[in-house]
Amino acid sequence: VTRDGRLWVGLETGxxxxxxxxxxxxxxxxxxxxVKDITTDGKGETVYVVTGxxxxxxxxxxxxxxxxxxxxxxxxDDLNVMTIDVAPSNSERVYLSAQPYSTIRGRIYRSxxxxxxxxxxxxxxxxxxxxxxxxxxxxxxxxxxxxxxxxLSRHLHAQGxxxxxxxxxxxxxxxxxxxxxxxxxxxxSDDGKxxxxxxxxxxxxxxxxxxxxxxxxxxxxxxxxxxxxxPKTLFICGNPFTYGQTTIAxxxxxxxTVTPIAxxxxxxxxxGCTNICVEFSGLRSAARP
Numbered sequence: 001v002t003r004d005g006r007l008w009v010g011l012e013t014g015x016x017x018x019x020x021x022x023x024x025x026x027x028x029x030x031x032x033x034x035v036k037d038i039t040t041d042g043k044g045e046t047v048y049v050v051t052g053x054x055x056x057x058x059x060x061x062x063x064x065x066x067x068x069x070x071x072x073x074x075x076x077d078d079l080n081v082m083t084i085d086v087a088p089s090n091s092e093r094v095y096l097s098a099q100p101y102s103t104i105r106g107r108i109y110r111s112x113x114x115x116x117x118x119x120x121x122x123x124x125x126x127x128x129x130x131x132x133x134x135x136x137x138x139x140x141x142x143x144x145x146x147x148x149x150x151x152l153s154r155h156l157h158a159q160g161x162x163x164x165x166x167x168x169x170x171x172x173x174x175x176x177x178x179x180x181x182x183x184x185x186x187x188x189s190d191d192g193k194x195x196x197x198x199x200x201x202x203x204x205x206x207x208x209x210x211x212x213x214x215x216x217x218x219x220x221x222x223x224x225x226x227x228x229x230x231p232k233t234l235f236i237c238g239n240p241f242t243y244g245q246t247t248i249a250x251x252x253x254x255x256x257t258v259t260p261i262a263x264x265x266x267x268x269x270x271x272g273c274t275n276i277c278v279e280f281s282g283l284r285s286a287a288r289p
Contacts, residue, residue, distance in 0.1 A: 003044040004065070010035030015049060015070070029069050030061065036081045042088030048115060050084045052076055054101050060084070060094075060115045073115040082106070083140040087148035088192075094118075095170065097138040097153060106138030108153065108170035121171040132173065134159055144212065145192030152176075152195065152213045154183050163197050165213050177216040179204040187227035187234065196255055198224035200239045208255050219255040240264060 001007050008017045014030040015038070033051040036058070040047055045065045052058020058076035063069070080101045087093035096109040096118060109118040136157025144150035149169040155162040161183035164173040177183075177197055185198030185206070195213045198206040202223040207216040223239035234255055238245040246260040 001044075002040055002047060002065075008038060008047050010038040010049060027063075027070055029072075033059075037084045039084055039086060041086045041091045043091075046086075046091065048084055048086060048094065050076070050081045050096065052079060052081055054080075060096075060111075060118075062115055074111065074118050076118075078102075079109075082137055085140045085143055085151075087143045088145050090148040093143075093148040093169075095140055095143065095151060097140045099137070103135070104137060105135045106132075106153075106155065108138060108140075108151075108166070110170050132164070133162070133175070138164075141186045141197075142188045142192075142195065142213075150212070152186075154186060154197075156182060161199070163213075163216070176209070176213060177207055185224035185227035185236070187229040189229055190231055194229075194254065196227050196229065196234060198222065198227060198236075200225055202242070206236075206255050206258075220251075220258055222249070222258050 006017050006019050007021060008015065012034050014033055015027040015035060016024045018024045034053040036050050036052055038047065038049050047063040049061040049070065050058065051061065058079055058081065060073040060076065061070040062073055078100050079098045081096055081098040083097045085095050092112055092114045094111040094115040097106060098109060099106050107120045109120045111118045132155060134157040136155055139154045141152040141154050150167050151170065153164045155164050160178065160180040162175050163177035163183065165176045166173045179199050181199045181201045181204045183197055184200045187196045188194065193210065193212055195209040196206065197216060200223055202221045205218050205221040206224055208219045209216045222236060223242050223245060224236055225239050226237040228235045232252065234251040236249040236251065236258060238247055238249060247264050248261045249258045250261055251258050
């Protein structure tokens with residue numbers, strides 16, 4: 001959502017937007033393009049979209065305030081993009097997390113001209129020297145509020161998940177948190193000093209950093225799929241594949257204690273088929289290595 005209240009939605013076949021949630025307008029210049037990710041700049045005014053699919057050239061697109069159409073920026077040949085983000089303090093600094101379609105070795109790509117061109121300091125042979133201990137996908141978690149060179153990325157691989165911190169614009173990374181499961185939840189405070197990261201499993205739990213992501217500590221045992229931080233409250237979506245798990249919860253003490261708001265059992269209506277599907281999916285997920 002941009003500051004003017006317009007909702008932007010990335011689709012498999014382009015981008016649509018709505019000023020009021022009722023009337024939706026397609027962006028014709030992106031028709032037929034598969035949207036990989038969508039974001040805004042730090043002011044929430046300019047929209048960035050990245051597109052691409054195997055065998056088709058991908059692009060970075062930008063829609064500025066008052067513009068009638070998206071402008072096409074960088075061309076991304078054979079690049080499977082996971083995330084795109086813009087530095088809050090410098091709109092010229094744009095990051096991509098991606099990898100060629102032929103590999104699962106994630107890389108960080110950096111732009112210093114507002115998304116027109118990108119470079120990477122992590123090459124095919126540089127994963128270990130840059131701080132990554134295994135091949136796996138990278139997802140940008142957050143870019144520091146005041147320092148465009150400081151960013152956190154989630155690194156998901158066969159051995160689990162790592163949270164990686166870079167202080168030099170993605171040239172090198174240090175591991176600040178490791179868990180043996182998938183790190184789904186990630187959130188940060190408005191002032192950029194506090195970060196949260198969480199596993200989908202209770203045994204790996206919810207972690208918090210109070211020093212801009214340099215160090216993390218376990219604060220509670222919650223299985224988390226999504227996190228969202230508001231000025232006073234941390235909102236949590238629980239893992240639905242855990243029997244009796246809270247659907248939505250909140251924490252008013254930065255994650256130390258979690259108060260349930262609603263469970264799936266609170267939903268009224270004929271959900272018998274849905275319940276069976278959820279339980280069956282949970283059994284299948286639990287059986288996977």
